[in-house]
Each structure stands twice: as structure tokens, then as C-alpha cells.
Amino acid sequence: MKKIIKPSLILVYIFTAAVYILGPIPESLLTQTLYLILPTLSVVFGFYAINSFGFRSATGKALFITTLGLSCWAIGEFTWYWLRSILNVDPFPTISDFFFILGYPLLFVGMYMHFKLMSVSFKGLDKYMVAFNFLVIIILAILVSYFGIYKAYNPIEGVFNNVIIMLYGLGDLALLIASLFALQFISLYRGGKFRLFWWYISFGFLSLTIADILFAIYRGPYTTYARPYAYLDLVWLLGHLFIVLGMFYYGSTIRDARKKAEKELANIT
Amino acid sequence: MVNEQKWIYTYAVMSVNLKIIAVKTISTHLGEYVASLYGKFYANKTDEQILISLEELLLEYLGTTSAKQITSDIKEKIK
Numbered sequence: 001m002k003k004i005i006k007p008s009l010i011l012v013y014i015f016t017a018a019v020y021i022l023g024p025i026p027e028s029l030l031t032q033t034l035y036l037i038l039p040t041l042s043v044v045f046g047f048y049a050i051n052s053f054g055f056r057s058a059t060g061k062a063l064f065i066t067t068l069g070l071s072c073w074a075i076g077e078f079t080w081y082w083l084r085s086i087l088n089v090d091p092f093p094t095i096s097d098f099f100f101i102l103g104y105p106l107l108f109v110g111m112y113m114h115f116k117l118m119s120v121s122f123k124g125l126d127k128y129m130v131a132f133n134f135l136v137i138i139i140l141a142i143l144v145s146y147f148g149i150y151k152a153y154n155p156i157e158g159v160f161n162n163v164i165i166m167l168y169g170l171g172d173l174a175l176l177i178a179s180l181f182a183l184q185f186i187s188l189y190r191g192g193k194f195r196l197f198w199w200y201i202s203f204g205f206l207s208l209t210i211a212d213i214l215f216a217i218y219r220g221p222y223t224t225y226a227r228p229y230a231y232l233d234l235v236w237l238l239g240h241l242f243i244v245l246g247m248f249y250y251g252s253t254i255r256d257a258r259k260k261a262e263k264e265l266a267n268i269t
Numbered sequence: 270m271v272n273e274q275k276w277i278y279t280y281a282v283m284s285v286n287l288k289i290i291a292v293k294t295i296s297t298h299l300g301e302y303v304a305s306l307y308g309k310f311y312a313n314k315t316d317e318q319i320l321i322s323l324e325e326l327l328l329e330y331l332g333t334t335s336a337k338q339i340t341s342d343i344k345e346k347i348k
Contacts, residue, residue: 054301117297118335125334192332194298257299257330261306268310 002252006245012037013241017234026230032085035233038240039074045247046070052254058117063250066110070243072103093164101164104171107205111178118185129187137180140209144172147216172212179205193253200246207239287316287347291323294339298330320344 016034020026046067054060076099083091091097148169153162182205185198214232215222221229288311296304307326311319320340327336 052300054296057296057301059297060300188335189330189332190334192328192335193330195332253330254300254303257303258306261303261310265306265310268313 027225039077041244042070043074049247049251052251062113069103069106072099076100101167104174108174108178111181115181126187133183143213197250200242204239204242211235
């Protein structure tokens with residue numbers, strides 16, 4: 001199963017990227033429909049991971065909140081698609097922004113819950129790695145604050161629109177802190193199977209944040225779907241791909257652990 | 270006789286506590302179902318066997334640093 005799903009997910013990304021670069025204009029219905037696959041799969045595999053883990057424990061709940069955040073983003077993508085590609089109306093500001101913005105705090109809370117649960121074992125962390133992680137996050141936070149919040153203010157837009165644009169910037173800061181939590185697990189779980197899950201999640205969050213920063217810088221040309229600015233979608237999709245791979249890996253690793261425990265129990269009975 | 274009873278009582282309480290802590294730890298990291306299976310698996314195991322098994326399990330999934338930290342914290346708790 002693992003051998004089929006992982007390469008298939010990577011192929012979905014490669015195919016979408018090929019259509020974006022070589023296919024018809026990036027705003028075509030085909031391209032925009034393909035874009036929806038990976039955000040949808042992040043929700044599907046999020047629930048797969050929850051189903052593998054169980055919902056009652058605190059970790060299960062943290063996983064659920066994280067998946068809820070991913071679900072908000074997927075709903076945001078679908079409503080954006082519906083408004084922009086089907087109804088041909090300007091999707092900003094609309095209900096899709098509500099779902100996109102709601103996704104950030106949910107992901108932050110989900111990651112914070114994970115972090116709190118594991119905090120008992122954070123004593124042995126590599127100080128240099130922690131310092132490096134902080135440095136990366138601080139650099140990105142400066143970029144987000146400058147382009148996503150300070151420069152995002154546009155006096156021509158109304159107050160409401162400006163508030164929404166700035167909320168995206170604040171959401172990115174929350175996502176960066178969530179990334180910092182995820183990055184700590186990479187150094188904490190050195191040598192363990194779960195380390196790969198946190199690599200995926202960290203790369204996923206960081207890719208999404210970088211895409212958001214680029215969007216804040218190139219908002220104008222991006223909204224016209226001009227090449228190469230339209231390829232920004234591929235950076236967002238890369239983030240979604242990492243998250244999908246992470247959720248799938250987590251769920252399947254838990255399932256492997258279940259099989260192993262069942263075997264051990266069968267050996268003694 | 271009194272001392273022996275006290276020792277048996279202490280040992281029994283410690284053993285139950287360790288099983289509960291071990292199962293809870295597994296539940297946090299590997300989910301409820303895996304934890305319930307290990308709960309059954311630990312039913313007739315000694316404290317030492319439980320700790321070795323738990324450390325091996327955590328080592329596989331969480332790596333050396335985290336596994337050692339968690340098991341040493343558990344040892345401190347049940348002292």
C-alpha cells in the first residue's frame with residue numbers, strides 16, 4: 001500500500017506542475033481543478049491518521065484540530081474555485097477568506113497541543129539545532145511582518161479589505177510558530193520513525209509560509225495569472241504535498257505499530 | 270511479617286502504577302489501540318520487563334534522546 005500511495009501522491013504533484021508549466025493558461029478550468037486535489041487529500045489523509053491513532057487521547061485531539069485547520073483551507077480552496085473559475089467573480093473578500101484565515105489558528109492550536117504533550121521530553125534537545133530553527137523562523141517572521149502586514153496595507157482598499165489582508169499576515173506568523181514547534185520534533189526524534197513525519201510537516205508549513213510571503217510581494221501580477229507568477233500555486237501545492245505525505249506516513253506508521261503489537265500479543269497467548 | 274506485607278503492597282502498587290504509566294505513554298505516542306494491546310501484553314510482565322519493552326518501543330518510534338528521557342522520567346516517577 002505504502003509503495004503505491006507515496007509515489008502516486010508525488011506523481012499528482014508532478015502532473016499538476018507539468019500542466020501548469022506546459023499546458024493551457026494557468027487560469028484554465030483544468031489547471032484550477034487539478035489544484036484542488038492535494039488540499040483535498042490533506043484532509044482525507046488527516047482523517048486517515050486520526051482513524052489510525054484514535055480520537056480519545058490528547059494526541060488524537062491535537063491531530064483532529066490540525067485536520068480541522070486543513071479542512072478549513074480545503075473549503076477555502078473549493079469556494080475560491082467556485083467563485084473564480086465557475087462564477088467568474090472576484091473571490092476577495094468572500095467566504096473563502098473566512099475559511100483560509102480560520103485555518104491558521106486551528107493549525108497553530110493543533111501544533112501547540114502536540115508541543116505541550118511532548119514537552120516532558122524536550123530536555124535533551126540539541127541547543128544548536130534549536131538556535132538554528134529560531135534563526136530561520138525569525139528571518140521568515142521579519143519577511144512576513146514586512147511584506148504580509150506592513151506593506152500589505154493599501155489606502156485605496158477599504159478598512160475591511162485591509163483588515164482581511166493583514167489577518168493573513170498574522171495567520172502566517174501563527175503558522176511560523178507552528179513550524180517552529182514542528183521543527184523541534186525533528187531534532188527531538190532523531191533516529192525514530194516519527195522524525196520523518198515532522199520533516200514532512202515542517203517542510204509543508206514552511207513551503208506554505210514562503211508561498212504566502214511571495215503572494216504578499218507579487219499579489220498584483222499573481223491575480224492576473226501571468227506566468228511565472230501563477231507558478232506560485234506550485235509552491236502552495238508543494239506545501240500541501242508535504243502535509244499529505246506526512247499525514248499518510250503517520251497513519252501508516254501507526255498501523256504498522258498496531259500489527260507489530262498484535263503479533264507480539266499473539267506470540268504470548 | 271509486617272515489613273514483608275508492606276514490601277508486597279508497595280511492590281504491587283508500584284507495578285500497577287508502572288503499567289498505567291507505560292500504557293498512557295504508549296497511548297500518547299502510538300494511539301489507543303496500540304496502548305490497549307500493550308496493556309494486555311504487560312499483564313504478566315515484571316516492572317523491569319515493562320521498562321525494557323517500553324524503551325525499545327519508544328526507541329523505534331521516537332529515537333534515542335526522547336525514549337531515554339521519557340523512560341528516565343518514568344523511573345523517577347515510580348521510585
